[in-house]
Amino acid sequence: MKILVVANQKGGVGKTTTTLNLAASLAATGRKILLLDIDSQANLTTGLGGKKAYEETTITDVLLDDASLESLIQRKPDFNFDVIPGSPDLISAELEMARVPDPTSILKGKLNLLAHKYDYCLIDSPPSLGMLSVSALRAADKIIIPLQCEHFSIEGLAAMQRTIIEINEATSSNLKIDGILRTMFDQEKERAREISEKLEQSLSQQVFSTIIPRCDLLAEAPSEGKPIMYIDPDAKGTLAYFALAGEVIMKFEDK
Amino acid sequence: MKILVVANQKGGVGKTTTTLNLAASLAATGRKILLLDIDSQANLTTGLGGKKAYEETTITDVLLDDASLESLIQRKPDFNFDVIPGSPDLISAELEMARVPDPTSILKGKLNLLAHKYDYCLIDSPPSLGMLSVSALRAADKIIIPLQCEHFSIEGLAAMQRTIIEINEATSSNLKIDGILRTMFDQEKERAREISEKLEQSLSQQVFSTIIPRCDLLAEAPSEGKPIMYIDPDAKGTLAYFALAGEVIMKFEDK
Ligand SMILES: Nc1ncnc2c1ncn2[C@@H]1O[C@H](COP(=O)(O)OP(=O)(O)OP(=O)(O)O)[C@@H](O)[C@H]1O
Ligand SMILES: Nc1ncnc2c1ncn2[C@@H]1O[C@H](COP(=O)(O)OP(=O)(O)OP(=O)(O)O)[C@@H](O)[C@H]1O
Ligand SMILES: [Mg+2]
Numbered sequence: 387m388k389i390l391v392v393a394n395q396k397g398g399v400g401k402t403t404t405t406l407n408l409a410a411s412l413a414a415t416g417r418k419i420l421l422l423d424i425d426s427q428a429n430l431t432t433g434l435g436g437k438k439a440y441e442e443t444t445i446t447d448v449l450l451d452d453a454s455l456e457s458l459i460q461r462k463p464d465f466n467f468d469v470i471p472g473s474p475d476l477i478s479a480e481l482e483m484a485r486v487p488d489p490t491s492i493l494k495g496k497l498n499l500l501a502h503k504y505d506y507c508l509i510d511s512p513p514s515l516g517m518l519s520v521s522a523l524r525a526a527d528k529i530i531i532p533l534q535c536e537h538f539s540i541e542g543l544a545a546m547q548r549t550i551i552e553i554n555e556a557t558s559s560n561l562k563i564d565g566i567l568r569t570m571f572d573q574e575k576e577r578a579r580e581i582s583e584k585l586e587q588s589l590s591q592q593v594f595s596t597i598i599p600r601c602d603l604l605a606e607a608p609s610e611g612k613p614i615m616y617i618d619p620d621a622k623g624t625l626a627y628f629a630l631a632g633e634v635i636m637k638f639e640d641k
Numbered sequence: 642m643k644i645l646v647v648a649n650q651k652g653g654v655g656k657t658t659t660t661l662n663l664a665a666s667l668a669a670t671g672r673k674i675l676l677l678d679i680d681s682q683a684n685l686t687t688g689l690g691g692k693k694a695y696e697e698t699t700i701t702d703v704l705l706d707d708a709s710l711e712s713l714i715q716r717k718p719d720f721n722f723d724v725i726p727g728s729p730d731l732i733s734a735e736l737e738m739a740r741v742p743d744p745t746s747i748l749k750g751k752l753n754l755l756a757h758k759y760d761y762c763l764i765d766s767p768p769s770l771g772m773l774s775v776s777a778l779r780a781a782d783k784i785i786i787p788l789q790c791e792h793f794s795i796e797g798l799a800a801m802q803r804t805i806i807e808i809n810e811a812t813s814s815n816l817k818i819d820g821i822l823r824t825m826f827d828q829e830k831e832r833a834r835e836i837s838e839k840l841e842q843s844l845s846q847q848v849f850s851t852i853i854p855r856c857d858l859l860a861e862a863p864s865e866g867k868p869i870m871y872i873d874p875d876a877k878g879t880l881a882y883f884a885l886a887g888e889v890i891m892k893f894e895d896k
């Protein structure tokens with residue numbers, strides 16, 4: 387199982403939208419896919435028509451106690467993938483995690499127990515660099531950073547790069563940014579084109595050639611609880627996420 | 642001094658852009674303005690041409706130790722306001738705050754020491770509901786929630802409302818949402834118009850009549866380190882934030 391973590395401290399750059407629609411596209415190729423929502427907003431969960439987890443056992447119990455990820459799996463047969471829902475109690479989880487030894491190593495261990503069941507696990511993370519995001523990054527096989535071609539977003543990239551270096555030094559890992567994804571891209575905006583070209587020049591190896599265009603249906607799809615491909619198979623957003631799935635397979639499966 | 646807190650757990654809704662440009666507009670009326678950046682991304686700080694605080698003493702030392710806010714004030718004479726910069730070490734501040742008694746009450750106490758110097762203090766908060774955001778909300782005289790007229794953003798509003806109720810119950814306060822600000826609004830999008838109308842119908846008292854349109858210059862201004870009014874005084878974004886300043890003065894100063 388390859389663990390793909392979609393992360394960026396910068397808010398509103400398309401992390402949830404990317405996790406959800408890339409997963410749907412990968413599942414459409416017949417790959418076995420698990421989605422994991424570790425954001426207390428639980429947008430990935432509600433964007434698929436689910437309810438935020440308020441039950442007895444949630445993802446927080448997996449991070450803090452002996453609960454298993456397997457017990458939280460919800461099947462989404464319509465979309466050919468499974469989801470482990472997020473929960474508002476993730477807000478307080480970070481504070482409690484500070485009390486256990488090496489808290490940010492726990493998620494990776496629990497995910498390993500599911501390795502035989504799935505081809506990919508995609509993790510949607512919160513807009514922060516706290517213990518939840520670090521837990522996801524430490525579990526990652528591949529790291530995908532969505533960003534907009536705007537000033538604050540590009541600044542956020544430097545913060546992500548610094549954080550990954552710090553994690554590698556502290557835990558002797560070898561994490562790197564595997565894919566930078568340009569989202570909500572508007573070809574008409576000169577500033578966005580300039581920033582996009584600079585990214586290609588300076589980080590050509592890491593930047594996905596697939597660019598996700600601004601597409602209103604991507605913002606509307608969550609209100610219907612479905613990935614965009616199940617609403618309009620020919621929408622710009624659908625085709626862009628199919629292309630991304632293709633590129634992810636080519637790049638991450640060494641085809 | 643009135644403390645205006647700009648908050649929303651949802652990322653990328655225009656918190657920083659609103660704090661920065663509303664402050665500039667209020668300052669242009671001759672009011673004495675202080676900006677406080679408690680987001681570890683420190684976009685408010687860098688969006689005004691400043692450097693993220695890495696010095697000896699930062700805002701984290703104010704929240705955790707005896708440092709004063711006054712010692713951190715940076716003057717911005719070009720924009721007629723003062724700024725207390727954000728810092729990347731705010732990331733670890735939340736964990737350390739958990740060790741002191743009633744940590745989220747500290748910011749309000751420290752801000753009170755500056756009350757005689759300013760008419761308004763505007764606080765830009767991170768996209769989360771952790772201790773930093775709760776500290777800001779507990780210090781607030783007025784709470785402004787920027788949001789986009791999109792599905793995930795509206796969901797975020799319910800989370801903010803719940804959080805405010807929880808804070809009121811836990812600390813016997815009487816916080817409420819004073820202003821909901823529609824940002825990056827695109828009149829052409831039918832979905833956005835529908836969501837906007839529903840907001841007006843259900844929360845008419847709280848929704849600002851000023852709507853901030855999508856305006857590319859607002860996204861470009863931070864790369865020049867200036868509020869938009871100092872780049873193009875006639876831009877749609879400039880005029881919208883002037884209108885918002887007027888509405889804030891009318892509504893919050895009981896004119
Ligand atoms: N390509 C796109 N075109 C148009 N709208 C988009 C696109 N991608 C995402 N959106 C919308 O933009 C907003 C931000 O996207 P999303 O919520 O996925 O970002 P995020 O990084 O997960 O945010 P957060 O930091 O709050 O977790 C959402 O309302 C979403 O529906
Ligand atoms: N009215 C607007 N029109 C066009 N772009 C805008 C507008 N307001 C904000 N932006 C841009 O949208 C992006 C998100 O705005 P901003 O960073 O202010 O949101 P935020 O809520 O502070 O994000 P975060 O959750 O990461 O703190 C930024 O790149 C900003 O420049
Ligand atoms: Mg998200």
Ligand SMILES: [Mg+2]
Pocket residue numbers: 656657658680684765766
């Ligand atoms: Mg911000």
